[in-house]
Amino acid sequence: MIFRNSLCLIRKNSLVFILFINFILFSSCSSHSKMVHATMGQTGQISHAGLEKVELDKIQKNPKDPKNPKTPKEKRKIIYSANLTLVSTLPDSINPQLESITEKYDGYIGRLSTTETTIRIKSEYFETVVEEIEQLGKVTRKNIYGNDVTEQYWDAQIRLDNALETRKRYIELLKMARNVEEAILVERELARITQDIDLLKGQINKLDNLEEFATITISIKEKAKLGVLGYVGVGLYKTVKWFFVRN
Structure with a gap:
């Protein structure tokens, strides 16, 4: 009799325990589902209504x-340019020589004028070209620029x-x-x-x-020609200088 009562009690307790477990699992699933939906709503996923x-x-x-x-580990980007003023007794001969230099170093003419010419030269030849241009006449002004645009x-x-x-x-x-x-x-x-x-x-x-291409601007000026009095003045200047200034 005692054994039969105990068995019934165990069966009843087992049934209650199983129901209790099912209730917890159901509640957990429901809560997790709500949490997922809430999270998706908070993340602002793009939807058809997301065009606001x-x-x-x-x-x-x-x-x-x-x-x-x-900045990637590459060479810095430097833009080179130069301004030169050339004085020559034959200014008309400067531009043909500039065109020849430009062609020699795979460059191109940016602007061609009897008074001012601009050429574009590969930056790797920049210093060499400036030196060659200086040989075309007397340089009275020379400015070299390097602009770092990295x-x-x-x-x-x-x-x-x-x-x-x-x-x-x-x-x-x-x-x-x-x-x-x-x-x-x-x-x-x-x-x-x-x-x-x-x-x-x-x-x-x-x-x-x-x-890639350095810019060089050359101002071209004609050398002033002296008249008779001009040569006399230069002669007197040199004579006076000889008396007072001795190397």
Whole structure:
């Protein structure tokens, strides 16, 4: 009798225990499901309703910071240029010689004039060309410049990468537009970012060209010719100098 009562008690307790376990498992699954849905709602996943202005504002945030560009371990980008003034008794002979030098070093003429000529030369020949130009006449002025544009170049490159990535995301949003109004909104932003991309590409290409080809500007002047009195004056000057200044 005692054994039979104990068995019944165990069966009842087992049934209660099983029901209790099932209840806990069901509650856990339900709670986990709600948590997942809540998490998905907080992460802001792109959906058909994600074309609001808030989402468009979020998409414009750059993944990289252009204020702190990491310059690759490459040579620095230096733009070389020079300004020279040449005085010659035969100024008309200067330009043909400049054209010959330019052709010799695989460059090209930027501007050709009887008073001022600009040539573009591969930067690797910059110093050699300047030395050859100095032999064409008397140099009365010479300025050499070197402009380091390394940071400017890589800043533009990083902003271009960010803009290209942003355009991809706008294209994805355009495919998800539900109506004409949403499509127009995204297309407007696409047009703006495309214009920025074109400007950045132009800036980068310009810096590449300026780095590859140095710019040399030559001002050409004719040497003044002395008249009879001029030669007399020069003679007197040299005579007086001989009396007071002796090497």
